[in-house]
Amino acid sequence: MEMNMEKPGNVEIFKLAPADIDHLFRRSGLNGNQLSPFSYHAEQAATSSPSEFFKQLVESANFSSIAKKLLTPDLKIEFNRGGAGSAEETYYAFLSLEDNDVLVQFQGNDGNLLLLFFDNEESFLEWWSDIYASKAVSTYQPVFTDTMATEVLICALHCIDIYRRSYMESMLDYRGGLDLAISTQDFVQLLKRALASKDKRWLLPTMFEITPGLKGINIALKPEHIKKVEELGFLTSNENVLTLGERSRIMGTEIITSWLGSVGCQATALINGQEKSLSRMFLSPTAFANHLFSFESGAGGDTRFRHQANTLPELIQTLMKWLEALQKVIGGTVPAKAAKLEAPAMKFCGQCGAEMKPGKKFCTNCGTPI
Numbered sequence: 001m002e003m004n005m006e007k008p009g010n011v012e013i014f015k016l017a018p019a020d021i022d023h024l025f026r027r028s029g030l031n032g033n034q035l036s037p038f039s040y041h042a043e044q045a046a047t048s049s050p051s052e053f054f055k056q057l058v059e060s061a062n063f064s065s066i067a068k069k070l071l072t073p074d075l076k077i078e079f080n081r082g083g084a085g086s087a088e089e090t091y092y093a094f095l096s097l098e099d100n101d102v103l104v105q106f107q108g109n110d111g112n113l114l115l116l117f118f119d120n121e122e123s124f125l126e127w128w129s130d131i132y133a134s135k136a137v138s139t140y141q142p143v144f145t146d147t148m149a150t151e152v153l154i155c156a157l158h159c160i161d162i163y164r165r166s167y168m169e170s171m172l173d174y175r176g177g178l179d180l181a182i183s184t185q186d187f188v189q190l191l192k193r194a195l196a197s198k199d200k201r202w203l204l205p206t207m208f209e210i211t212p213g214l215k216g217i218n219i220a221l222k223p224e225h226i227k228k229v230e231e232l233g234f235l236t237s238n239e240n241v242l243t244l245g246e247r248s249r250i251m252g253t254e255i256i257t258s259w260l261g262s263v264g265c266q267a268t269a270l271i272n273g274q275e276k277s278l279s280r281m282f283l284s285p286t287a288f289a290n291h292l293f294s295f296e297s298g299a300g301g302d303t304r305f306r307h308q309a310n311t312l313p314e315l316i317q318t319l320m321k322w323l324e325a326l327q328k329v330i331g332g333t334v335p336a337k338a339a340k341l342e343a344p345a346m347k348f349c350g351q352c353g354a355e356m357k358p359g360k361k362f363c364t365n366c367g368t369p370i
Helices: 020-028 042-047 052-058 063-071 121-132 148-170 183-199 203-210 223-231 246-258 313-331 336-340
Strands: 012-016 076-080 087-096 103-108 113-118 182-183 233-239 241-242 262-271 274-285 292-296 303-310
Touching: 012 020, 012 052, 020 042, 020 052, 020 063, 052 063, 063 087, 063 103, 063 113, 076 313, 103 121, 103 233, 113 121, 121 313, 148 183, 148 203, 148 223, 148 241, 148 246, 148 303, 182 183, 183 203, 183 241, 203 262, 203 274, 223 233, 241 246, 262 313, 274 313, 292 313, 303 313
Parallel strands: none
Antiparallel strands: 012 113, 076 087, 076 262, 087 103, 103 113, 182 241, 233 241, 262 274, 274 292, 292 303
């Protein structure tokens, strides 16, 4: 993988040869866990020497933190990039409950590992968003205002892809108009073909191909889902004929003109000794908005989604809250950074209004019991 980026602030960058991982285990004394993509080979570590890259890592003041995150992380986030004309890549971010540092691990084209160590979550997200998100700065009209069944999103993205398909066919046929009508049967059959194609030039297959774990969800397309898509303005129906609506044309044109690819991610942690998914998200940036879709599983095994169309600052803020929520779920406490930012709540006497002193059982101003 070739990375096109300038060195971000508040970060250390390291390179390791694959065999260096065994020496990292040996030097750190860690045994690893199921979240780590690496395992220890004691014999190989005993009979080989570390590469020239390893010395730089050992000399870093953050060696212990880096080793812990890479070999025994508390939280792992898998990122997949693809779609449109973007380069495909897979990489990981590792976090620990002990601090706010973030370690990102890439696999280079040369077979070596590239490690980026950020000293806080915000600097990581600013770097990440600068590479993978849109600079969108204006507000975007809400599309999906509530949490909805994922089947609704599938139909909506399918409408966008059908619009793009009709647009391209009209160009090839030198036609000025677009054929925006399709039978319900053809709509469903084309949807099945799209998902089976795994073709990441299209938006709907891309979402399933790059969002980890999404292909394993149950999909039960029902008339009520198409009806909901109609209410959202993606379709109009007349008996068994569906016609693409204004929302399909607007978002279809947006994707045609400025969709540069997407990112799918999944956060996992060890729950009762097993790796479990905590959250999945799909980001599809355009020149107009960063379309962020988050997925959650319902009690009945169904999957629902929530959509946000964010500007760049809004996206960073949303992802910051996401990381803090994930750490709170697995740690049972407010994340360290959030705790530092939150000032202690001020308490006042109900009798005289004076500020209460910590640890006091009586108001120091009027003597009223607390």
